[in-house]
Amino acid sequence: MELTVQDVAAWIETSNEKIQANKEYLTTLDQAIGDGDHGINMARGFQEATKKIAEQTYTSSAAVLQDTAMTLMSKVGGASGPLFGTAFLKLSTALKGSEPVDYKTFAGGLEEAVNGIKQRGKATEGEKTLLDVWSQLAAYFNRETGFDGEKMAEEAKSAMEQTKEMTATKGRASYFKERSIGHIDPGSASSSYIFEALADVIKGGK
């Protein structure tokens, strides 16, 4: 299968649904090892992104993702705003000109997104940040050859779960040092919802 403009728009919409539904849970995660606003930030940003996309008719996936990126950048704030903004912007750029989006192009776009996050956040894998989910998903996409909703959702969940045992060395959670162990990283949780949303779209064959 390939991703159509409608699929990509549905992805953002479904991400928003999941984030709204888990807004309080995300905030609780951020209260444990951060400042308790992650759910609020993400819910605000994805709400606006969904609204923006619903108001427009798009002819390219890249355009959907670019509007998503710009909205997240200007509405989320905090550490996660520029990082998610960068991730979607890099993905958008990589997808430009491919319509519908084939698997390989998307996998390459994810790699670009990961590089963008790394550069912006000066983080590497294992520092207990949203990068850990994006990076593991990019690697998974690189290993595989076609979209598989089931496996992708599993991969996202497991990547998120794995942050639980890590010691945070970036972002607010790093102030907790070893005490950050045992808590899921909030940004990884919301990243996992984003990939689960994509999995839903793929499974639904939308």
Added chain:
Amino acid sequence: MELTVQDVAAWIETSNEKIQANKEYLTTLDQAIGDGDHGINMARGFQEATKKIAEQTYTSSAAVLQDTAMTLMSKVGGASGPLFGTAFLKLSTALKGSEPVDYKTFAGGLEEAVNGIKQRGKATEGEKTLLDVWSQLAAYFNRETGFDGEKMAEEAKSAMEQTKEMTATKGRASYFKERSIGHIDPGSASSSYIFEALADVIKGGK
């Protein structure tokens, strides 16, 4: 009987004991219809007055009461400081030259104290203030002809109890208007302890 210098010093000391023992109760009364500092204020003032008196040897009751007055004036603060200070100062002035103090002189001194309180506080009887206790005691002394600890203590207690049914129209309790009904006036309670202390001294024949 007549009051000696030792009796008068014992009066202040016993007043202090009673006030210290009831410090929290007085504060509770003031929390209900005031600002919750009456016990603290009185305890601070009488502690200092007792200390001052203990440090000195006195040859006149008037001198004991004058030092009491000045100490209360400079250590109690709030509304009650100047009022108790004035009461003891007027009493002291009236007792000057009478040693030991006979009943009539003391009764006259109480009347002066009442006038002093009225003038300073611009209050009259029935406004639910410490004046109500001092005024009722002065009237009682005027009716009777000799010191009687038993009856005097009863009179003080009943005067204090009567403030419970009054509506406050002076001091902080007046902000509560009718809601001040049902609460004993804190300044009346501490005044009652002062007269009970005098009753103890008289009963003890000290």
Added chain:
Amino acid sequence: MKKIINDPNEVVQEMTKGMAVAHSEQLHQLPGTTVIARNDAPNENKVGIVSGGGSGHEPAHAGYVGKGMLDAAVAGEVFTSPTPDQILEAIKAVDGGAGVFLIVKNYTGDVLNFEMAAELAEAEDIRVEKVVVNDDVAVDDVSSRRGIAGTILVHKIAGAKAEQGGSLEDVKSTAEKVIENVRSMGMALKPCTVPAAGVPSFELAENEMEIGIGIHGESGIERKDISTADDIAKELTDKILGDFDFSGSDTAVMVNGLGSTPDMELYIVSNKVQAILTDNGIYVDKTFVGEYMTSLEMAGCSVTLLKLDDELKQLLNEPSNAMAFQG
């Protein structure tokens, strides 16, 4: 009781000492007292301005000691009026020959102690005049009205008048004009705890607020469910406007925090107050938002409105170098 203190009975001494040390370039403490005075006091031929009252209302009153405002502030125990001997020391320290002016808040304790101090000063041949501030419209009976945040505007304007060389009578009549034209109204969400008492001075349920409360927790007009900032602003402002006719006037507005209310909330209230005043044809010349007259860590706010004429406007805008007053 969660407080950063040492001995609950020494809080006032340690606070005044802390102030004097922190701001020694400008202020000092009179030895053996809790009086904070300007380093340049007494100023020859300038009327000395003294205020004070119970502690726990910081920055009132020592925060307003400085050029253009008070010459000295007398700090009593927490929520307890200072004693006449302390007030007398302040009066003596700031008398530069032109007399001393006392700004007293209308509480029995403050009035009695300042009155006695004035008598003692007069006995020492110092000319003393005073005003009693009663801006709190929560109390119906005008003679019983409490002095609350409006007091700070009296400090400012009387201080400026004295600094300009006004006589004792001038300062008094200007201060009286401020008092005639100033009204305040407050409310609280959470009580405070007097250190020596150790327990909150009153209780408010999780969903309750008290309208018209005094700055020591004295009873207000009504206890009811918490409403929005806009409703609260409206309730406080309406009560003030119902008491005094400000329509068509130039005014100064103060939105004052009682201790633990964030500036954020005060500005949200101020936002609505300004809108209400505009709707009522009242012009706002100057706005003060912040903690000016607190009640320890009480949560809540008060709104103050002062009608300005040209003299008051000019005096309000004079510079002041008091620590806690934004010129």
Added chain:
Amino acid sequence: MKKIINDPNEVVQEMTKGMAVAHSEQLHQLPGTTVIARNDAPNENKVGIVSGGGSGHEPAHAGYVGKGMLDAAVAGEVFTSPTPDQILEAIKAVDGGAGVFLIVKNYTGDVLNFEMAAELAEAEDIRVEKVVVNDDVAVDDVSSRRGIAGTILVHKIAGAKAEQGGSLEDVKSTAEKVIENVRSMGMALKPCTVPAAGVPSFELAENEMEIGIGIHGESGIERKDISTADDIAKELTDKILGDFDFSGSDTAVMVNGLGSTPDMELYIVSNKVQAILTDNGIYVDKTFVGEYMTSLEMAGCSVTLLKLDDELKQLLNEPSNAMAFQG
């Protein structure tokens, strides 16, 4: 949640609007943003100074907008860094041709968003430089140290330098000198509640305090039983003195309240801090006591120490008309 607000999601908009209306003689809000700017901005050939960050730290940052300090402040959502587009608006509004200087607190969110804004501004041919303040010695790793109350001293000194006509490079190197020489350490007794969250951001038992906590409730060094003000002052000051050698130096001291700690308690702490510094042969040139960098209604305080040379001393003493800074 006991707060005087309307809609928890509108607190920042209503606050900034309230500020602009209250202080319209001096400040205004950039339309469609939560940026507060000086009315006289941009000043031709003066370096524009911009700071900002999450809201909830009032008076930081908008309270420091004024002559001699900031040209504009950008308010993010509560405890959430502002976004690049808003910061860009501030930069554009204050650029008078001499470039714009950004003062950023060291939080990932603030750094990332200000960095992106700087890139956007450079794309529009505006010269931008920035510093990242990391004064909080509670964090061992220097690169992760948070920016807390010391930031205000950076605002003051960089602002004065720009006002004197310093170039973008001058302002930057002076600000860097402040950052090299400033250290802070805080503690909390009670948490605060973010309006949109509705519940306290952390819990502290009735008898507990947290040493080294951040201004958003980020974890500190140690949670333990509440001790006396003197012990707390000593713990905070010792940690600072252990991190940087202030001996023999002239310094500025700031004792900052986190939101609901009465001035009384801050002065009691200040009193002890001064004594400790004197014992250590450290000379205090200037002391600030009050709420400068808060954390909504958190209870607690921080101590900041800045080593002064002649330049810093002179710049610190320059006048400022910012609402929340006592010149």
